[in-house]
Amino acid sequence: MNKSRHGLIRSFKAVVGGLVIMLSQPLLAELPPEQQAIFKAATKRSENVNLGDLINNIDRQQTKGQAMIDGTVDRSAEIAMSQGDGKAEAEQRAKALCKARTRYIFASRSLGKQALSEIFAEASASPELTVVFQGIPKGTKLPKGFLDLQQLASEFDPVPSIALNPLMFQRHEVSAVPEMMALTEGEWVDRECRQEIRTRVAGITSMRYLEEHLDEGDLGQRGPIQDISEPNLMETIAQRISEVDWDAKKEQAIENVWNNVPMYPLPPATENRIIRIDPTVQAQRDILDAQGKVLVSAGTRVNPLDIQPFNSIVIVFNPLRESELEAAEEMVKSYVAQGQKVIPVLSEIDKTEGWTMYNNVAKKLDHRVYMLSPDLKQRFRIMRTMSVVRASEGFFEVREIRTDM
Template sequence: MTGKAQKEIAISACKNQKQYLLVSRSMGQESLKDAMAEASGNSELHLIFQGIPDGVTVQEGVLDIQRMAREFDPVPSVGLNPLMFRRQNVKDVPHSILFSPGHWQGNKCIQSVIASMRGLTNYDYLLKQVENGRSGDLGKLGPTVAISEENFMDAIEEKIKTTDWDSMKKRAAETVWEDYPMESLPAARTDRIFQIDPTVVAIQDIVTPDGQVVARKGDRINQLEVMPFNQLLVILNPLREKEIKAAKQIIAQGKADGLKVSVLATKIDRDHGWESYNKIVKTMGQHVFLLTQEVRQRFQIRSTLSVVTADEGKFLIREVAL
């Protein structure tokens, strides 16, 4: 869902969602079922919790709420809304609130409380009192209990405060290579050169938005004629010293010929991670990329050391045995 769509939903909810019954698992199963039944019979009533029980994941907590709701037909509107509890300073439940239609200001929903009450799950009672002209805090009209769940926003903020972000970043940097995909290839056994013709045939007319014809159906298009490949790709296993030495000579010649040189490695020492990678970069004297599956397949790279150039409308792939 796009950010614009999410905002439209929030604005609509701000304007139309006015009835809330705030609850907690501390109320017990029977009282919670009474609240669920109340919301099931009133499509405009939203039953909300401020958090999930200790010892369960967010997913498990939300699924448990949904499981309780599915016992009723129609299924009531139930969910988490920790901000509502915080903004209304709700400490005990059940707590019913009726809001005025809201309006969106900046990135915030502005609503005012018409009436509220504590101690009853019978939301209709609140609505009838408003119909009779009452408003504001109607007080405690029945037994209430303290909320057992930690406010989800408080839990997130505490987690942020107590997390050792420096250690996490350091750990992430240290372990990034452990699962990094690498296109490991065998060493070339014989010297070989082969060509790849990048010519394609247009299967239909290719026309720009302003009506200019780029190609007609059946035309043969060579991408190297459209965009010259003034590059030298060197694909090597930097853990093989012979390949390092040969690659440096090839790179030097390529730079002397005015080609843009890219070095693609098929492997690094995972056990030494960044230390291994930085050593390779220092040895090659330039940035080193890791060979991707897409590049390997595009140029049919099957071994190292391999060198890719282009000439006379074709890619030239040279395999160097060492």
């Protein structure tokens, strides 16, 4: 009964007093390879979906990937797959819990409010004791799933330690409750908490009884027990993740991306004119190299075009205006034929047509097109369409062209 087994689970811990739910990321390493693959795939799919490369290398767009996984799955998978700096923090937390937590009562809501109240009272009187659950009621979202336990636990002072740890239920094959367990101090090896069972007994919730029979092994059932009413949380998550139509979600995200793309309905140029922009900047302080030598002294004026030539031609136009679209088509073909690097930029498109219009414009120009970004608009002071930007004699030259003549 005390045989350990790996399950499709991650370990949660409710912080004493606050019941803040945490899932220890390092325990992912304990899962079999095929189960790790499920969660890793889910993580990639639930992260922000970056569709910018499909639209524009200047202004990369992102969709809200969290919409891909609804409700409990979304929330739990995010916690289970803690990223970045959270990994190290989660592992340190797991190490501390591994060593400190050695006394547990496995419980379930199937025991009823009165029995749970007695268990919480026992845990309140014994700070080293943790009450552990394997899940939340079926159909309940994660925050609400702990609300009833929080209300019940808040009646005690100090507040008992409560954890949501489905992994322990599977590892120790706990299928009925209550069951008490005394474990050895944990050893953190290969990102896994290794503990041996000193004593386990089913049907008993007395800390005194557990300590009196310490190191006596499996004592079996010594009191009434109940089946566990809550489904295993992580198995539920894994099942719901596997049921998500990721292709449909991806298509939906792609279709909705245009709602997040900024559009600039700039007025059309009413005359042909040229605006010259001096990109020269003045150093506010000395600029030093790695050895501390002054490369550029404070007060020095520098023109970036003297350092890095700008050889592209940027054509900003509104494809909703037929005259501008036709003019852009001719310009692109002409410049490409001359060997020039061209960047066609759209100020706006009809969002209701979305990808259809975007792709049609690219096809018509026979060239990749981009969307106007706030940075590009500000840098080149784009105020009207169409505008053609190029470098000339140390200046940026913005040529506004009237196309409706």
